[in-house]
Amino acid sequence: MGTILPKFDSVFSIDCVIFGFDEGELKILLIERNEEPFKNWWALPGYIVEQDESIDHAAERILYELTGLRGIYMDQFYTFGDVNRHPQGRVITVAYYAMIRLNGTKDLKPISNYASKAVWITLNDLPKLAFDHEKIFSKGFEKISHKISYQPIAFELLPEKFTLTQLQHLYEVILNKKLDKRNFRKKILNYGILKELDEKQKGVSYRAAKLYKFDRRKHAKLFQKEITFGR
Amino acid sequence: MGTILPKFDSVFSIDCVIFGFDEGELKILLIERNEEPFKNWWALPGYIVEQDESIDHAAERILYELTGLRGIYMDQFYTFGDVNRHPQGRVITVAYYAMIRLNGTKDLKPISNYASKAVWITLNDLPKLAFDHEKIFSKGFEKISHKISYQPIAFELLPEKFTLTQLQHLYEVILNKKLDKRNFRKKILNYGILKELDEKQKGVSYRAAKLYKFDRRKHAKLFQKEITFGR
DNA sequence: ATTACTTAGTGTAAAATATACACACTATCT
DNA sequence: AGATAGTGTGTATATTTTACACTAAGTAAT
Numbered sequence: 001m002g003t004i005l006p007k008f009d010s011v012f013s014i015d016c017v018i019f020g021f022d023e024g025e026l027k028i029l030l031i032e033r034n035e036e037p038f039k040n041w042w043a044l045p046g047y048i049v050e051q052d053e054s055i056d057h058a059a060e061r062i063l064y065e066l067t068g069l070r071g072i073y074m075d076q077f078y079t080f081g082d083v084n085r086h087p088q089g090r091v092i093t094v095a096y097y098a099m100i101r102l103n104g105t106k107d108l109k110p111i112s113n114y115a116s117k118a119v120w121i122t123l124n125d126l127p128k129l130a131f132d133h134e135k136i137f138s139k140g141f142e143k144i145s146h147k148i149s150y151q152p153i154a155f156e157l158l159p160e161k162f163t164l165t166q167l168q169h170l171y172e173v174i175l176n177k178k179l180d181k182r183n184f185r186k187k188i189l190n191y192g193i194l195k196e197l198d199e200k201q202k203g204v205s206y207r208a209a210k211l212y213k214f215d216r217r218k219h220a221k222l223f224q225k226e227i228t229f230g231r
Numbered sequence: 232m233g234t235i236l237p238k239f240d241s242v243f244s245i246d247c248v249i250f251g252f253d254e255g256e257l258k259i260l261l262i263e264r265n266e267e268p269f270k271n272w273w274a275l276p277g278y279i280v281e282q283d284e285s286i287d288h289a290a291e292r293i294l295y296e297l298t299g300l301r302g303i304y305m306d307q308f309y310t311f312g313d314v315n316r317h318p319q320g321r322v323i324t325v326a327y328y329a330m331i332r333l334n335g336t337k338d339l340k341p342i343s344n345y346a347s348k349a350v351w352i353t354l355n356d357l358p359k360l361a362f363d364h365e366k367i368f369s370k371g372f373e374k375i376s377h378k379i380s381y382q383p384i385a386f387e388l389l390p391e392k393f394t395l396t397q398l399q400h401l402y403e404v405i406l407n408k409k410l411d412k413r414n415f416r417k418k419i420l421n422y423g424i425l426k427e428l429d430e431k432q433k434g435v436s437y438r439a440a441k442l443y444k445f446d447r448r449k450h451a452k453l454f455q456k457e458i459t460f461g462r
Numbered sequence: 463a464t465t466a467c468t469t470a471g472t473g474t475a476a477a478a479t480a481t482a483c484a485c486a487c488t489a490t491c492t
Numbered sequence: 493a494g495a496t497a498g499t500g501t502g503t504a505t506a507t508t509t510t511a512c513a514c515t516a517a518g519t520a521a522t
Binding site: 079089 | 237238240241242243280282283284285286307309310312313314317319320321322323325381
C-alpha cells in the first residue's frame with residue numbers, strides 16, 4: 001500500500017439490560033452510579049469498552065465488574081448514538097440484553113467502584129435513569145417481548161425446576177396479557193421440551209403442583225423451530 | 232456537578248446492506264473503494280460518521296454520497312466491532328439494511344470520490360469484500376430472510392406494479408425455497424393488502440398476468456399483524 | 463374429622479389456518 | 493393451426509388455535 005494512514009481511536013460503551021424474574025415479578029438489574037456524570041443516579045450497568053477487547057467480551061466483563069454477575073451470555077440488540085446522549089461528547093453505546101435466573105444471585109456486589117450498588121428493580125418501580133437509559137431499556141423490553149413470542153427463551157428466567165403455572169405467569173407478565181390455562185399447557189407440553197419431574201412444589205399452603213425442567217437436549221433438536229404465543 | 236470531565240471523541244462508521252431485486256435476481260449494492268485501505272476492493276457502501284450527526288442521518292448521507300441514492304430509509308441491524316476489523320485501529324461499525332426498488336435507479340453515481348463506482352451485484356456473483364463486509368452482508372441477509380417471513384416487506388423490492396408470480400419468485404429467492412402457487416396466492420390475497428389493477432403485464436410472449444399494487448393504507452391498518460411464510 | 467379454601471389439572475367441539483395436489487385457459491409466436 | 497409458456501383456479505385433509513368450566517388434591521383452621 002505504501003501510504004501512511006492515520007490511526008483511529010474509538011470511544012464507545014456497552015450497556016446491559018438484564019432481566020430477571022422473582023416472586024412473580026419481572027425485574028431489571030440496575031446500578032447506582034458512583035461517578036460523574038450522573039453520580040448517584042440509577043443506570044443500566046454499562047461502561048466504556050477497552051481498546052483491545054471484543055465487544056462481546058467487554059459486555060461480559062463490564063457486567064461482572066459492575067454487578068458481580070459472572071459469565072452471563074448476552075445478545076446485542078441495538079446501538080444508540082444520539083449526538084447528545086452523553087454529556088462528555090459523542091459516545092455511542094452498544095446495548096446488550098439477557099434473561100437470567102436469579103435464584104442465589106441476590107448477592108449482587110459491584111467489583112469496580114464505578115457503581116456503589118447493584119440491585120434488582122421491579123419493572124413497575126423503575127426510577128429515572130441516567131443518560132438515555134430509559135430509551136435503551138424500552139427497546140430492550142420490546143426485544144424480549146417480541147422474542148419470547150416466537151422462541152422458548154422464558155426458561156432462562158425461571159429456576160431449574162418450575163411449575164407450569166409459574167411458567168405461564170412469566171409469559172403473562174412479559175406479554176402483558178392473560179393466557180388460557182388449558183391452552184397454554186397443551187401448547188407448551190406439545191413442544192416436548194419440558195421434562196416432567198417426579199417431584200412436587202414444596203412449602204405452599206395448597207395443593208402442590210408438579211415440577212418441570214427445561215430439556216435442553218430436546219430443545220436443541222427442535223432448534224430453530226419457532227413457536228408462537230399470544231399473537 | 233463541579234468536576235471537570237474529560238472530553239470523549241468517537242470514531243465509528245456506518246455500513247449499508249442494500250438489497251434490490253431485478254430480473255428475478257436478488258442483488259446487493261456495492262461500491263468500489265477509491266481510497267486506502269482496501270483501495271480498489273469491493274465493499275459495502277460505508278464511511279465514518281461525523282461528530283455532530285445522528286447515526287440514522289449519517290447512514291442516509293453516506294449512502295447518498297457513495298451511491299447517489301437519495302432518501303433511502305434504512306434500519307439498523309447490528310454493530311460489528313472486532314478489534315482488528317479495521318487496519319487503522321479500533322473502528323466499530325453500525326450496520327444498516329434496506330430493501331429498495333430499483334426501477335430507474337440504474338443510474339448509480341458516487342458523489343464523493345471515496346468510491347470509484349457503485350453497482351448492483353447479484354448475490355451469486357459476490358466478490359471478496361473489504362474489511363469484514365462479508366460477515367456484515369451475511370448477517371444482513373439473515374435479517375431480511377427472517378423478517379420477510381413474518382412481515383410483508385417484500386413489496387419494497389418490487390416495482391410499483393407487479394404480478395403475483397413476480398412476488399412469489401421474490402419470496403422464493405429470499406427464502407431459498409419453492410412455494411406452492413395456489414397456496415401462495417390464497418395466502419397473500421387473504422391479507423387484503425394487495426390491490427388488483429385493471430391492467431396486465433406487457434411485452435411477454437405468453438398469456439399476460441394481472442398486475443397488482445401494494446395497498447399501503449390497508450397495510451397500515453393491519454399494522455403489526457405479522458404474517459408467516461415458509462416455516 | 464369436618465369444613466373451607468386455594469390452586470392443580472383436565473377435554474372437547476368449533477373455527478381458522480395450512481398443506482397437498484393437477485389441469486384447463488389464454489396470449490403469443492411461428 | 494399448432495406449439496409453447498406461463499396464468500389462474502378448487503377441494504379435501506390435516507393441523508393449529510380458540511373458547512370454555514368443573515373436579516381433584518392438598519393445606520389450614522376449627
